[in-house]
Amino acid sequence: WGAGSLLDTHGKSVGGSPSSSNFAVWWDGDLMRELENGTTISKVGGGTLLSVPACASNNSTKATPALTADLFGDWREEVIWRTSDDKELRIYTSNIPTEYRMYTLMHDPEYRMAVAWQNVAYNQPPHVDYYLGTGMAFPPPKPDIATGNSLSLGKAKRGLMSAGGRMLRVEAGRRIALPWGYSGADQIITLRDAFGRIRGDGRPRQGYLNLAEAIPGGMYFLEAHTRK
Numbered sequence: 001w002g003a004g005s006l007l008d009t010h011g012k013s014v015g016g017s018p019s020s021s022n023f024a025v026w027w028d029g030d031l032m033r034e035l036e037n038g039t040t041i042s043k044v045g046g047g048t049l050l051s052v053p054a055c056a057s058n059n060s061t062k063a064t065p066a067l068t069a070d071l072f073g074d075w076r077e078e079v080i081w082r083t084s085d086d087k088e089l090r091i092y093t094s095n096i097p098t099e100y101r102m103y104t105l106m107h108d109p110e111y112r113m114a115v116a117w118q119n120v121a122y123n124q125p126p127h128v129d130y131y132l133g134t135g136m137a138f139p140p141p142k143p144d145i146a147t148g149n150s151l152s153l154g155k156a157k158r159g160l161m162s163a164g165g166r167m168l169r170v171e172a173g174r175r176i177a178l179p180w181g182y183s184g185a186d187q188i189i190t191l192r193d194a195f196g197r198i199r200g201d202g203r204p205r206q207g208y209l210n211l212a213e214a215i216p217g218g219m220y221f222l223e224a225h226t227r228k
Helices: 109-120
Strands: 005-007 013-016 023-025 034-037 040-042 048-051 067-069 078-083 089-092 160-170 173-177 187-192 198-202 208-215 218-227
Touching: 067 109, 187 208, 198 208
Parallel strands: none
Antiparallel strands: 005 013, 023 034, 034 040, 040 048, 067 078, 078 089, 160 218, 173 208, 187 198, 187 218
């Protein structure tokens, strides 16, 4: 980035070029992201909001933080930097009030995946799977939230208690082979994917769980519930 204009996809100027392009972070009270570069957060076209000279950035000229993510649950993001002496990791959070209320960014599956890829793949800012910014549809889409012991069984939820769970690798299809101990006639089995969504449930038959719809192969969380 240098002096000049910021262009849209049609080549039309939409403003001046930002002062940096290393990272972005939702930090202040409005819906637009701020610039994160080195150990400084600044407003696009404005001044510095936070500068931490005691810390250092990573990846040489990329000058990226250790992590940016909505860690504490107020939809704005926190930034983690290492101290210059490499003895500490410090978490910085915004103290700027906001008038906007919404679910945490970590409720969004794409955002959670993006937070993970910062440390296991290409180090870039995480993004949600909907538009979050000025002019957005408000409130944003309600996330599909699932908790560890919830069942999509309607009235059958009553009178059940959890009998524990485990990770299970399954083959693609509708007929799921169950491990020993998860095939009792008094049990109700639930399969959840990596995002906590229920992909199938029902009573096991002869060591198998027969699903209404086929699921792709992969790792699933297997829950067993028995009647009280």
